[in-house]
Amino acid sequence: MADPRVLAAQALPLIGHLDPEFLKLMDRTREMLRQVFRTANPFTLPISGTGSAGMEAAFVNFVKPGDRVVVGVDGAFGGRMCEVAYKYGAQVERVVKPWGQVFSPDDFKPALAQGGVKLLAVVHAETSTGAWQSMEGLGALAHDAGALLLMDCVTSLAGVPVEVDRWGVDIAYSGTQKCLSAPPGLSPFTLSPRAIEALKARAAVGPLFPGQSIPPSNPNSIQSWYLDMTQLEKYWGADRVYHHTAPISAIYGLHEALALVLEEGLDARFARHAANAARLWAGLKTLGCTPWAAEGHRLPQLNAVTVPAGVDEVKARKALLDDHGIEVGGGLGELKGKIWRVGLMGFSSSPANVARFLEAFTKVLGAQIKVPDASVPLEAALFSSDATASPAAA
Amino acid sequence: MADPRVLAAQALPLIGHLDPEFLKLMDRTREMLRQVFRTANPFTLPISGTGSAGMEAAFVNFVKPGDRVVVGVDGAFGGRMCEVAYKYGAQVERVVKPWGQVFSPDDFKPALAQGGVKLLAVVHAETSTGAWQSMEGLGALAHDAGALLLMDCVTSLAGVPVEVDRWGVDIAYSGTQKCLSAPPGLSPFTLSPRAIEALKARAAVGPLFPGQSIPPSNPNSIQSWYLDMTQLEKYWGADRVYHHTAPISAIYGLHEALALVLEEGLDARFARHAANAARLWAGLKTLGCTPWAAEGHRLPQLNAVTVPAGVDEVKARKALLDDHGIEVGGGLGELKGKIWRVGLMGFSSSPANVARFLEAFTKVLGAQIKVPDASVPLEAALFSSDATASPAAA
Numbered sequence: 001m002a003d004p005r006v007l008a009a010q011a012l013p014l015i016g017h018l019d020p021e022f023l024k025l026m027d028r029t030r031e032m033l034r035q036v037f038r039t040a041n042p043f044t045l046p047i048s049g050t051g052s053a054g055m056e057a058a059f060v061n062f063v064k065p066g067d068r069v070v071v072g073v074d075g076a077f078g079g080r081m082c083e084v085a086y087k088y089g090a091q092v093e094r095v096v097k098p099w100g101q102v103f104s105p106d107d108f109k110p111a112l113a114q115g116g117v118k119l120l121a122v123v124h125a126e127t128s129t130g131a132w133q134s135m136e137g138l139g140a141l142a143h144d145a146g147a148l149l150l151m152d153c154v155t156s157l158a159g160v161p162v163e164v165d166r167w168g169v170d171i172a173y174s175g176t177q178k179c180l181s182a183p184p185g186l187s188p189f190t191l192s193p194r195a196i197e198a199l200k201a202r203a204a205v206g207p208l209f210p211g212q213s214i215p216p217s218n219p220n221s222i223q224s225w226y227l228d229m230t231q232l233e234k235y236w237g238a239d240r241v242y243h244h245t246a247p248i249s250a251i252y253g254l255h256e257a258l259a260l261v262l263e264e265g266l267d268a269r270f271a272r273h274a275a276n277a278a279r280l281w282a283g284l285k286t287l288g289c290t291p292w293a294a295e296g297h298r299l300p301q302l303n304a305v306t307v308p309a310g311v312d313e314v315k316a317r318k319a320l321l322d323d324h325g326i327e328v329g330g331g332l333g334e335l336k337g338k339i340w341r342v343g344l345m346g347f348s349s350s351p352a353n354v355a356r357f358l359e360a361f362t363k364v365l366g367a368q369i370k371v372p373d374a375s376v377p378l379e380a381a382l383f384s385s386d387a388t389a390s391p392a393a394a
Numbered sequence: 395m396a397d398p399r400v401l402a403a404q405a406l407p408l409i410g411h412l413d414p415e416f417l418k419l420m421d422r423t424r425e426m427l428r429q430v431f432r433t434a435n436p437f438t439l440p441i442s443g444t445g446s447a448g449m450e451a452a453f454v455n456f457v458k459p460g461d462r463v464v465v466g467v468d469g470a471f472g473g474r475m476c477e478v479a480y481k482y483g484a485q486v487e488r489v490v491k492p493w494g495q496v497f498s499p500d501d502f503k504p505a506l507a508q509g510g511v512k513l514l515a516v517v518h519a520e521t522s523t524g525a526w527q528s529m530e531g532l533g534a535l536a537h538d539a540g541a542l543l544l545m546d547c548v549t550s551l552a553g554v555p556v557e558v559d560r561w562g563v564d565i566a567y568s569g570t571q572k573c574l575s576a577p578p579g580l581s582p583f584t585l586s587p588r589a590i591e592a593l594k595a596r597a598a599v600g601p602l603f604p605g606q607s608i609p610p611s612n613p614n615s616i617q618s619w620y621l622d623m624t625q626l627e628k629y630w631g632a633d634r635v636y637h638h639t640a641p642i643s644a645i646y647g648l649h650e651a652l653a654l655v656l657e658e659g660l661d662a663r664f665a666r667h668a669a670n671a672a673r674l675w676a677g678l679k680t681l682g683c684t685p686w687a688a689e690g691h692r693l694p695q696l697n698a699v700t701v702p703a704g705v706d707e708v709k710a711r712k713a714l715l716d717d718h719g720i721e722v723g724g725g726l727g728e729l730k731g732k733i734w735r736v737g738l739m740g741f742s743s744s745p746a747n748v749a750r751f752l753e754a755f756t757k758v759l760g761a762q763i764k765v766p767d768a769s770v771p772l773e774a775a776l777f778s779s780d781a782t783a784s785p786a787a788a
Contacts, residue, residue: 002408010643011405014396014577016721048579049443049620052638056620065603083611084619089603177639183408185442185579185641209459209483217477223617225478226443226450242726244446245571247579249404250644327410332636 002181002257003347009256010183010249017246025255026236026246032258036157036180036266037172037190039164045236046254047173047187047227048247051154054173054187056084057227058150059119061199062171064221065089067118070111070147072103076128076332077152081121088223093117099334100129100304102297105137112145119171120147125156127178128332130304130341131293132160139168148195154178157188158261159273159301159345170195176250179273179301181346182257185250191229203230257346273300276349280342282384283358283377287365292339301349303342304335308369313337316364324360354381396575396651397741403650404577404643411640419649420630420640426652430551430574430660431566431584433558439630440648441567441581441621442641445548448567448581450478451621452544453513455593456565458615459483461512464505464541466497470522470726471546475515482617487511493728494523494698496691499531506539513565514541519550521572522726524698524735525687526554533562542589548572551582552655553667553695553739564589570644573667573695575740576651579644585623597624651740663740667694670743674736676778677752677771681759686733695743697736698729702763707731710758718754748775 015022026045034044047054059081063069069090071081074097082092093111097103108120120142124133135151142149148170153162159179164172170192177184191199203220222228226244235243261269277300281291284305292304307313313330317340320326329341344353358381362374409416420439428438441448453475457463463484465475468491476486487505491497502514514536518527529545536543542564547556553573558566564586571578585593597614616622620638629637655663671694675685678699686698701707707724711734714720723735738747752775756768 007405007407007643011401013401014571017578019715019721049447050638050641053443053620056618066605079611080619086606087617087619089606091605091607093607175639177408177642183641183643184411184639185644211460211485212480212483213485213487217473223481224450225474225481226447227620244444245569245578247444247577247644248571249401249577249647250579250641253643321413327413 001348002183002253003260005260006182006253006256009252012249012252014248017248018240018242022246022248023240026251029251029255029258030236032255032262033188033190036258036261037162037164037188038166039190041164041190041192043196043229043233044188044190045232046176046251047189047232048244049187049227050184051173051175051187053227054154054175054189055081055152056224057187057189057229058171058173059084059090060088060224060227061222061229062119062148062195062202063088063090064202066091068093068114068116069119069121070095070108070117071121072108072123072133073097074101074103074129074131075099075123075126077123077126077154079333081123081152085121090118100131100293102131102133102294105141108138108141112141112147115145117145117147119150120145121150121152123152124162125153125160125299125302127155127302127341128335129293130291130299130302132156132297132299134297135163135167135169142170143168148198155299155302155345158266158269160270160299161266164190164192176254176257179346180254180257180261181348182253183250185247186254199229273344273349276300276344276351276354277303279351279354279381279384280344280357283354283381286377286380287362287371292335301343301345303344305340305342307338307340308365311365311368313340316340316368319364319367320360324364326357326360351382395742396577396647397654399654400576400647400650403646406643406646408642411642412634412636416640416642417634420645423645423649423652424630426649426656427582427584430652430655431556431558431582432560433584435558435584435586437590437623437627438582438584439626440570440645441583441626442638443581443621444578445567445569445581447621448548448569448583449475449546450618451581451583451623452565452567453478453484454482454618454621455616455623456513456542456589456596457482457484458596460485462487462508462510463513463515464489464502464511465515466502466517466527467491468495468497468523468525469493469517469520471517471520471548473727475517475546479515484512494525494687496525496527496688499535502532502535506535506541509539511539511541513544514539515544515546517546518556519547519554519693519696521549521696521735522729523687524685524693524696526550526691526693528691529557529561529563537562542592549693549696549739552660552663554664554693555660558584558586570648570651573740574648574651574655575742576647577644579641580648593623667738667743670694670738670745670748671697673745673748673775673778674738674751677748677775680771680774681756681765686729695737695739697738699734699736701732701734702759705759705762707734710734710762713758713761714754718758720751720754745776
């Protein structure tokens with residue numbers, strides 16, 4: 001859910017996308033995004049598309065046919081990065097682990113050692129498995145190999161620490177509908193100076209394909225017009241060169257969502273996410289439910305719950321939605337039927353929501369298998385004082 | 395501006411993008427889009443990006459390297475279509491006219507006669523010039539040459555008649571922020587059965603680039619992941635296969651905007667646009683202002699006004715915005731400094747807005763050159779009974 005202030009902002013009257021007042025709002029939005037990404041990158045902006053558009057922008061601006069990219073695949077979104085990279089002609093080197101596990105820097109060394117790698121791409125918070133990937137050490141690893149470090153932080157941004165500059169991340173994209181708690185539709189995006197250098201070197205004038213006849217007025221070798229970051233930089237930079245019409249209402253919403261994040265404070269927000277996840281798991285344990293993601297690498301905002309033996313997960317999910325108005329995710333890909341994914345993100349991460357979910361979930365599970373009395377998991381949740389442990393939170 | 399009902403819809407609470415209630419809302423949105431496009435095309439949906447994303451989708455799904463495309467260029471957006479086509483390796487054949495003029499079917503015959511043309515691409519309502527292109531005869535012309543007909547109707551949809559089926563249009567895209575009067579951010583998009591056939595023939599499995607190593611799980615030769623219409627069809631079709639997360643709030647807004655259009659009735663809406671443009675021009679004529687677009691081809695929703703001799707157009711535009719809160723467009727490209735573009739679109743097309751603009755404009759022009767008393771153009775506007783004439787309105 002989004003905070004009512006975010007929804008109210010989206011109902012404000014429209015102004016023109018090149019109106020001086022809108023440009024000021026956009027500048028403030030970009031400055032707040034930098035704070036949330038913990039970066040000084042001048043090139044930080046919301047892309048006019050969802051997180052998937054951000055993923056595409058991350059690859060299309062940097063990959064040309066034949067480039068090697070190394071992708072960590074331990075869930076659905078790592079797999080999707082491979083598909084997107086492939087679309088632009090990359091030679092994709094997949095480093096694979098079972099879904100729900102995470103990588104250590106050593107896992108990437110053999111693929112990087114082959115040389116000539118353009119990008120090392122990693123998912124920070126794997127939405128399909130609830131696994132929390134540590135980014136420590138990956139920046140130096142990529143840079144030593146002459147590669148750029150690309151991070152998917154769709155589900156992590158504003159829920160757990162994201163440290164773009166400290167980690168040496170060169171390309172990062174997120175979404176608005178996860179821990180930022182704004183509606184879906186925009187993709188916060190940032191590029192390091194190192195990435196900008198690579199982008200400029202790449203965007204040299206010339207035909208994209210052999211024998212092309214008419215050079216356009218803004219030719220470069222980036223195989224997308226809408227997501228061409230060299231053009232977006234001119235639109236949102238000092239030049240204000242018209243590129244496309246920015247989605248005004250969505251940016252009103254993001255602006256308000258970012259203000260809410262910074263009013264709460266990033267560290268307080270991370271602590272809130274951790275505390276509510278601890279409450280959730282204290283209750284779930286009394287129901288006999290166990291987490292799917294590897295120990296010490298569990299996201300507090302996206303809790304992957306193993307489906308207990310004897311339970312029909314689709315039926316349970318439908319009952320939660322139909323009878324209790326609560327939507328949880330099912331498993332994707334190889335985890336289909338094996339897990340539920342319980343989101344406690346941003347505005348929705350609250351003790352009240354944990355309690356409401358546990359009450360409903362106890363009833364739904366109880367219709368299928370024997371579980372404790374509903375008050376037991378609720379009590380466990382309310383009096384829990386654990387914190388989720390993760391090396392990435394250190 | 396957007397109708398307050400549209401803005402209010404954007405403040406409604408979020409539901410999941412695969413929630414059964416949202417899927418129903420999406421189905422109703424698609425059905426209303428069909429009515430507004432005047433098409434029976436099953437493949438009709440809003441793309442999760444602005445009109446520029448729609449333009450890119452129109453090309454990337456149909457053009458492969460080396461394909462010939464014929465583009466009519468009589469303004470900025472015809473030129474932009476060439477740039478986008480070029481990004482995907484097209485051999486671009488430009489058919490050029492001075493900005494503000496329009497094409498007859500005969501203008502395209504020589505280029506089409508060369509054979510092997512994949513697309514004939516035309517802008518229906520050229521936002522940069524205010525020119526209204528007739529689409530009559532272009533469908534048969536394209537199909538006889540074995541080409542698909544692609545139409546940019548960003549500024550025309552719901553302001554003047556758009557007849558996708560009757561005109562034989564195969565690929566059409568629009569924007570939400572023009573005559574639909576919703577905020578920018580989505581691109582209404584439709585594909586004819588003939589276009590779908592071409593899409594399916596094209597999307598054969600196989601590596602996009604020679605020597606690629608790992609085939610992804612959904613490979614095809616369309617050089618975009620986010621705008622791959624074969625994937626979007628599965629997301630919005632009976633399968634509901636997750637592709638990206640739809641921008642919920644923006645679709646709430648579009649749903650309400652389409653309901654408003656159909657409550658008014660398309661024909662009544664077109665008549666309203668025509669009547670208010672006639673009011674505007676009756677007033678502008680008394681100020682000595684003349685239209686830029688060719689006679690008989692002037693869009694009622696986008697009125698290109700020639701800057702009179704001796705007037706500083708930037709200064710006038712700034713005074714309108716700063717002193718009167720009215721934003722008008724300046725000229726783009728080769729029309730920079732030569733025209734203003736006065737929008738009377740959707741919710742903003744009203745006698746009150748015409749009167750408010752004329753009062754302000756009389757003062758602003760009067761600060762630079764000698765003009766009639768402010769009451770003269772206002773009276774001319776209020777008592778005008780002309781209708782804008784255009785062959786395309788017949």
